[in-house]
Amino acid sequence: MMQSLQPDVLIAKSQHKSLKRLVADAFRRRDRVAPFLSAEVRRAALCDDAALPDDVVALHREVSFQLDRSPPTPYRILVFPADFNDPETQINILSPLGAALLGLRRGDVPADPTTKACAECLSVIPVAAKRCAFCTSQVS
Ligand SMILES: [Zn+2]
Numbered sequence: 001m002m003q004s005l006q007p008d009v010l011i012a013k014s015q016h017k018s019l020k021r022l023v024a025d026a027f028r029r030r031d032r033v034a035p036f037l038s039a040e041v042r043r044a045a046l047c048d049d050a051a052l053p054d055d056v057v058a059l060h061r062e063v064s065f066q067l068d069r070s071p072p073t074p075y076r077i078l079v080f081p082a083d084f085n086d087p088e089t090q091i092n093i094l095s096p097l098g099a100a101l102l103g104l105r106r107g108d109v110p111a112d113p114t115t116k117a118c119a120e121c122l123s124v125i126p127v128a129a130k131r132c133a134f135c136t137s138q139v140s
Pocket residue numbers: 118119120121122123132133134135136137
């Protein structure tokens with residue numbers, strides 16, 4: 001059996017629609033996180049709201065995480081960009097961190113983005129690309 005390099009992502013059905021709307025809106029506004037959040041939402045497994053395990057990161061839930069050997073972060077709540085107003089207590093779902101944490105379970109290691117958006121033409125390109133394959137502009 002093929003082993004996925006990325007941890008599984010689990011999303012409650014009631015939040016899936018809002019997330020897809022958010023992704024569509026983010027693409028329209030040319031948000032740079034749109035391709036990554038879109039990929040995370042697309043590969044997510046859906047489950048009934050009541051069946052979402054307590055330790056899965058979801059919108060409106062508190063999340064704390066630990067990178068490498070640094071101490072765990074204080075708990076913050078994952079929110080939609082429209083509700084985001086306090087970085088001390090909240091994490092914007094439409095940010096590289098928010099998108100990476102969505103749907104993970106306790107103990108999972110967040111996936112790194114595998115794609116990014118070209119700033120010129122907004123095409124989705126590999127995260128390591130130095131030049132856009134579509135419009136050939138340099139990307140960082
Ligand atoms: Zn481009």
